[in-house]
Amino acid sequence: MTFTSRRYRNILICAAIAASLVLLNWLFDMALRDASFLSGWLLIIGMAFLTIYNLRKKFPFLPLIPSAYWLQFHVYLGFIVIVLFLLHTSMEFPRGPFEITFWLLFFAVAGSGVIGIFITRNLPGRLQQRHGERLIFERIPVFRADLAEQVRELAMKSVTEISSSTIADYYAVRLNPYFAEPRNFSSHLFQSERPLVNLRREIRSIQRYLNKRGREILDDIEVHVIAKDNLDYPYALQLVLKGWLFVHIPLTYSLMIFALMHVVLVYAFAGRTL
Amino acid sequence: MAKAKTIHLPERWDRPFGPDMTDEDVDRVVALRIFENIDESAFPASQAFRDIIKNDARLVTYQRGDIVVREGDYGSSVFVIMRGQAAVILDTQADDKKERRLARRQRTFGSAFAQLWTNAKMPEVRDIATYDAETDLNVRTEADEKRAFIPDVDSFLAKIKIHTLNEGQNFGEIAALSRTPRTATVVAKSDLEMVEMRWQGLREIRRRDNRFRELIDRLYRERSLSRHLGESPLLSHLDESTLEMVAAKTIFETHGDFDWWSSYKRLASKDSEEVLKQEPVIAEQGAYVDGLIMVRSGFARITQRLDHGERTVGYASTNDVFGLDEIVHHWRDGGPLRLGQTLRAIGYVDILRVPTAMVEEHILPTVPAHLLPEPLRSKSTPAWQERGDEALLSQSLFDFLVDNRTINGTQTMLINTDRCTGCDDCVRACSSTHNNNPRFVRHGPVHGNLQVTNACMHCTDPVCLIGCPTGAIGRNAADGRVMIDDRTCIGCGTCANSCPYNNIRLVEIRDEEGNFILDSESNVPIVKVTKCDLCFGQFGGPACQRACPHDALIRINMNDQQKLAEWVNR
Numbered sequence: 001m002t003f004t005s006r007r008y009r010n011i012l013i014c015a016a017i018a019a020s021l022v023l024l025n026w027l028f029d030m031a032l033r034d035a036s037f038l039s040g041w042l043l044i045i046g047m048a049f050l051t052i053y054n055l056r057k058k059f060p061f062l063p064l065i066p067s068a069y070w071l072q073f074h075v076y077l078g079f080i081v082i083v084l085f086l087l088h089t090s091m092e093f094p095r096g097p098f099e100i101t102f103w104l105l106f107f108a109v110a111g112s113g114v115i116g117i118f119i120t121r122n123l124p125g126r127l128q129q130r131h132g133e134r135l136i137f138e139r140i141p142v143f144r145a146d147l148a149e150q151v152r153e154l155a156m157k158s159v160t161e162i163s164s165s166t167i168a169d170y171y172a173v174r175l176n177p178y179f180a181e182p183r184n185f186s187s188h189l190f191q192s193e194r195p196l197v198n199l200r201r202e203i204r205s206i207q208r209y210l211n212k213r214g215r216e217i218l219d220d221i222e223v224h225v226i227a228k229d230n231l232d233y234p235y236a237l238q239l240v241l242k243g244w245l246f247v248h249i250p251l252t253y254s255l256m257i258f259a260l261m262h263v264v265l266v267y268a269f270a271g272r273t274l
Numbered sequence: 275m276a277k278a279k280t281i282h283l284p285e286r287w288d289r290p291f292g293p294d295m296t297d298e299d300v301d302r303v304v305a306l307r308i309f310e311n312i313d314e315s316a317f318p319a320s321q322a323f324r325d326i327i328k329n330d331a332r333l334v335t336y337q338r339g340d341i342v343v344r345e346g347d348y349g350s351s352v353f354v355i356m357r358g359q360a361a362v363i364l365d366t367q368a369d370d371k372k373e374r375r376l377a378r379r380q381r382t383f384g385s386a387f388a389q390l391w392t393n394a395k396m397p398e399v400r401d402i403a404t405y406d407a408e409t410d411l412n413v414r415t416e417a418d419e420k421r422a423f424i425p426d427v428d429s430f431l432a433k434i435k436i437h438t439l440n441e442g443q444n445f446g447e448i449a450a451l452s453r454t455p456r457t458a459t460v461v462a463k464s465d466l467e468m469v470e471m472r473w474q475g476l477r478e479i480r481r482r483d484n485r486f487r488e489l490i491d492r493l494y495r496e497r498s499l500s501r502h503l504g505e506s507p508l509l510s511h512l513d514e515s516t517l518e519m520v521a522a523k524t525i526f527e528t529h530g531d532f533d534w535w536s537s538y539k540r541l542a543s544k545d546s547e548e549v550l551k552q553e554p555v556i557a558e559q560g561a562y563v564d565g566l567i568m569v570r571s572g573f574a575r576i577t578q579r580l581d582h583g584e585r586t587v588g589y590a591s592t593n594d595v596f597g598l599d600e601i602v603h604h605w606r607d608g609g610p611l612r613l614g615q616t617l618r619a620i621g622y623v624d625i626l627r628v629p630t631a632m633v634e635e636h637i638l639p640t641v642p643a644h645l646l647p648e649p650l651r652s653k654s655t656p657a658w659q660e661r662g663d664e665a666l667l668s669q670s671l672f673d674f675l676v677d678n679r680t681i682n683g684t685q686t687m688l689i690n691t692d693r694c695t696g697c698d699d700c701v702r703a704c705s706s707t708h709n710n711n712p713r714f715v716r717h718g719p720v721h722g723n724l725q726v727t728n729a730c731m732h733c734t735d736p737v738c739l740i741g742c743p744t745g746a747i748g749r750n751a752a753d754g755r756v757m758i759d760d761r762t763c764i765g766c767g768t769c770a771n772s773c774p775y776n777n778i779r780l781v782e783i784r785d786e787e788g789n790f791i792l793d794s795e796s797n798v799p800i801v802k803v804t805k806c807d808l809c810f811g812q813f814g815g816p817a818c819q820r821a822c823p824h825d826a827l828i829r830i831n832m833n834d835q836q837k838l839a840e841w842v843n844r
Contacts, residue, residue, distance in 0.1 A: 002844050067822060242696070
């Protein structure tokens with residue numbers, strides 16, 4: 001089965017379930033029963049299922065359902081839970097600090113989940129476009145440090161070889177900070193090469209003040225600048241791919257705490273139960 | 275700070291194949307007919323012939339009815355009968371009547387779960403107390419497995435076709451030499467005493483003594499030929515006398531280089547034309563079809579001329595045939611007996627060449643129509659087209675897989691880089707199931723969006739096994755996965771250097787406190803080789819595949835082109 005056909009199938013199933021829930025909710029209303037208890041409990045069960053996906057990853061040695069199936073379930077259940085939440089809140093804005101925080105947390109988790117799916121399906125394909133191979137995230141700082149050292153040596157060498165401090169000064173002011181850490185995060189994320197183009201233009205503007213050997217060294221430095229940019233690009237993308245979970249997961253646990261408090265409060269103050 | 279633990283540097287024969295071999299046993303083995311003409315002076319003092327027998331061989335006994343080796347199982351040892359008789363089962367249909375051997379070290383649910391807190395905190399921690407244990411030797415040999423037996427062996431053997439082996443005769447050389455599964459089941463016809471020699475011993479004697487090598491190689495050729503012909507679906511409808519006649523006329527050929535991995539590494543950076551030049555031509559396009567070529571073991575590339583170059587249109591491995599289309603076309607329609615494609619040896623390949631006249635006269639008339647190929651069609655794909663109408667994979671991917679010999683893998687780890695987010699769940703899962711040590715690197719050669727990851731592929735032809743001096747690396751008898759016995763490994767790195775795909779790594783081992791374990795004499799860290807073991811003993815198969823949330827990773831047999839294409843073209 002292709003990914004596309006699987007997606008269509010799952011969307012259909014998901015839509016059918018969501019429609020059934022809307023219908024059920026409507027039937028409860030028509031029967032003059034309080035549908036919020038039904039949607040509330042379905043919601044909390046759904047949220048619990050979504051949360052335990054993270055636990056599944058802690059037990060790779062147990063014969064649990066493959067993670068890929070879990071993720072599919074997690075994604076589509078997530079959409080159903082959003083529908084349930086809208087039904088449960090009757091699509092009204094919250095009132096009071098507790099409800100507002102709870103409401104915001106829910107949409108922060110749902111939003112980060114949707115964004116997560118978007119980036120995990122879109123960024124990987126871009127990752128190896130510049131290199132032809134996939135760089136391991138943890139190795140990028142090592143490669144960057146190598147480049148920085150090579151450029152430092154070129155800059156130092158230029159002082160003695162061309163009897164001029166132009167390149168060394170430029171290195172100290174502009175290149176040293178550039179090589180010291182990842183740069184142009186947002187530009188890489190949005191695939192803009194403008195910062196690199198500007199930096200190269202700046203480098204080329206120095207050429208006219210150098211002799212032949214100086215220009216050779218500068219050309220070499222420019223190659224290193226491009227190589228550094230080629231490291232920053234996958235670094236930025238991989239940082240987002242790894243980082244979004246550090247938003248999604250802590251928010252999820254916060255949301256679950258609020259959800260449990262909500263249940264307690266509802267039963268404490270509802271006055272009656274179904 | 276705690277003092278580092280020391281052990282003596284492991285050496286080749288620290289863990290002999292049979293710990294109980296006495297000098298008297300060695301005398302008995304050396305007196306066997308197969309060894310009686312061995313020239314002991316050809317062996318260096320460090321690897322004397324008697325020492326090889328003492329350390330790389332062992333005496334094993336089987337009771338009447340015991341299954342010694344089973345067809346399809348993996349093994350790399352040769353057996354020589356000292357006393358008794360063994361029956362080689364020639365009737366392959368009889369195999370399903372025998373119970374399967376089920377020896378497998380499987381974790382309990384509790385011990386699997388306990389890995390959550392029992393895994394070591396430091397990398398590559400070893401319990402050195404186990405290095406001194408004399409029990410539970412190598413993991414891969416037949417004799418270590420729980421033995422299955424046939425209760426009423428006489429009546430069982432009476433009903434089927436067998437070949438009886440007597441004292442002094444040997445068996446097992448086919449699997450040992452070609453690194454392929456056992457080609458026949460052998461049962462103890464009477465109580466048996468045998469000497470079992472592991473591959474390392476066989477290799478050394480074969481290397482030093484020409485007569486021994488010729489004897490073993492001749493047996494290998496003769497037995498391979500008859501077994502392979504007998505198992506081919508094309509020949510399965512022949513009666514016994516016709517099959518014997520065909521076998522008598524069939525030629526066994528070996529092409530390419532047995533130690534192909536060393537030349538392959540040199541060729542890795544060359545262009546495709548240079549690579550093709552290094553692959554010996556077995557049968558050339560346009561040449562007269564002198565016979566049907568049946569691949570016995572190894573790999574071959576099938577190419578077709580296109581303008582000034584050669585296009586790879588397929589690859590052939592064990593049990594594939596080449597030239598059948600042309601012969602059938604000639605036999606059925608009177609077409610020309612000219613090969614439409616070229617067959618080249620990738621690495622090393624054993625083939626059988628059945629003369630065309632024999633095929634047309636004796637084989638084709640008995641073959642059911644559905645086994646015969648469709649009529650030949652003169653259809654070619656233009657050079658610029660990535661994929662032909664009937665091709666499963668794109669041309670460039672096909673070239674990539676064949677050129678890099680990825681086709682050797684039976685459990686190759688492929689990653690779809692368009693879906694892999696680099697979350698490293700696969701690496702963490704691997705680490706969690708291997709005492710906090712990942713056994714692969716999420717990196718490797720890439721073609722398009724397909725990465726062939728640096729994880730052991732558990733090759734069809736595992737060349738890493740060839741040079742191991744101790745037998746630490748071997749195939750698991752039951753499922754063929756390539757495994758390393760950590761206690762037998764001396765860290766020489768021969769297997770790591772032999773692996774054409776860089777999937778075996780040397781690591782420095784530590785004790786529970788994180789200190790390196792040192793050699794007691796030189797004080798240098800002890801090293802061992804490690805690699806993927808496909809989560810041997812764990813639940814549910816390879817943890818890496820099960821842990822991937824994005825459907826980006828698969829362990830796949832590269833011979834299953836249909837499944838490969840389905841996965842790649844999702």
